[in-house]
Amino acid sequence: MVSTTARRIARNDSATRSVKALTNYTPARVSLGLAGDSLPTKPLLAFRLAHARAREAVHFPLDSFSLAQEFAARGWGSRILRSTAKNREQYLRNPDKGRTLNGDSLAELSNLHRPRRYAFVVADGLSSLAVHRHSASFLEEVFERLDFKTDEANPVFIVHQGRVAIGDHIGAAVGAELAIVIIGERPGLSAPDSLGVYLTWNPKPGRTDAERNCISNIQSSGLSYEAAANKLVFLMNEAQRRQLTGVALKETAAKLLE
């Protein structure tokens, strides 16, 4: 019964015009048409292409060397670190491996230890594509807005096979007040390159997600670098003033932003 209607709609020019108009209102895959009751070839292949790209975003290896060069060109130092997940399969199967640093990386941090305000961490997460596309430009916006000596953010820690909680280990190892983890988000079909930022006061292993603040969906058709940097710097300042992050900070921040 449905197919009869749908075919009629497909035949009817005026109806087709109004159906097409739905795409003006949402980026969702609406008005795809019908082949019988099924998806026509063109939207089928568009879906496959989007899935292929999202899959590649998950498995595309992080090129930390070129990222470090990009950072160096902007005058920022960096250190390249690795989690205990040796490859993508380990990373996907065992989330805890992505949350801890391997021995060499931990040793490398020990000579950096001093009390410091910030630990900026850039981790591949589930989309190294997002990190490559957006992290340098986003960080530039953040640094412009921060009232601090540049060496307070140095070095930026670039992490292979990292999850959000790796910022707790890095932050604790270098004695940071605040860990800022910039990470590739789970890729969707519409945006394989979305970046997220997690802020944790007094980072140390064992912190829970309820103790963090998150800004997500930083990508070309989502939150802009400027808007995200404004939010982040606001949250960073509030976190330092109130000496906390997480649910309690979210509530005050929401009030202050009203």
Place this chain on the structure above:
Amino acid sequence: MSRYRTTLGSRVYDFADLKSLLAKATPLRSGDQLAGIAAQTSEERVAAQMVLADLPLKEFFAEALIPYETDEITRLIFDTLDAEAFSPISSLTTGEFRDWLLDNNVTGETLARLAPGLLPEQVAAVSKLMRAQDLVKVARKVHVVSRFRTTVGTPGCLSTRLQPNHSADDPQAITASIIDGLMLGSGDAVIGINPVSDNPEIIQTLLRLVNAIRERYEIPTQSCVLAHVTTQMDALTAGAPVDLVFQSIGGTEATNTSFGINLGILKEAHQAAREQKRGTVGENVMYFETGQGSALSANAHHGIDQQTCEARAYGLARHFQPMLVNSVVGFIGPEYLYDGKQILRAALEDHFCGKLLGLPMGCDVCYTNHAEADDDDMDAILTMLAAAGVNYIMGVPGADDIMLSYQSSSFHDALYLRSVFGLRPAPEFEAWFQQRRAALHEMTALLEA
């Protein structure tokens, strides 16, 4: 030495307790491996299944997997169990129970009478012995019908939840997806929006939006905005139109604590929603979502395998005579269900266990982009679930949920199943659709306003 042991050739397999036996007997999945409770070898898995097959069903009453004193779901399950209903199978082992379920003389009516006497753990146990086709064949016998403004789950029907999510909760974008779905015959189980925000004003705006569309076009369906249950209760108190009340639930008290809920909160919500008396053909007002792995993810699994935890969630759900229950089977990611094969098995288990426990089971047939799965895997799951008589699936434009960043089933997928299996939407919705279909494109007027 425990009483759960067997010898295969020269090897002795000894399982410490019931929960370890159940975990080792579970078909392979990454979440149980992650938890460190899965069988070490394929042979150990079969050994556990053999011990389980010989275990009398009665023994499940003697050993609560989570102690009665420490878990309110264990208490709920044991306190509300109907011993009389269990009596027809009281002498069977788990293996004999499988054979009995497959017996052609055991009908859906028999199984419906049995449901209140079954422990979720017994249902999980028997499912571990079953092949995929067994899970289809037995679930197919059971019809669990629920009603609000439509009647969902009658034989020959396949309904859909129209899921018009948008990444900024934009009312026009959501409306456009609703129109697209309705024109393709979707939305008879519910029009249910996952909001990005938990902001009370936005939740109420979305509730009013769907309600206004439903009233203006006299659509026989129900609406739901899947915010936290307490946010929905606040909206209801503020006078917003709340049809179904949604909540994610898990199979242990600690999982539900991590969701910010408990039995008391659910009971209050259930009562408040019923008192609204908004249903026209029935009073099933709750909508629950579940999923294997949620307990482990909340570090609240007590060493119990994820599929048994999932069945316990159904033991909680059945207390509320829900309108809709579905697992969001592949949403949680590959650390719990690694690939298409594991997602398929889980989908069939969830549907089977829910139906056997008397729930109106649907399924969110879905996967994420970091799982080893694709649209072919989803087609296999959809087709097997339709053969198993699933009550409803999701309808997402082009299967791509732009807000939750995962792929579910599409409006087209529902048309495929209805066409291949000769299934129809809920009768109230179908009658409306027949009458209005020629004029549905005029709904785009909603967008120009």
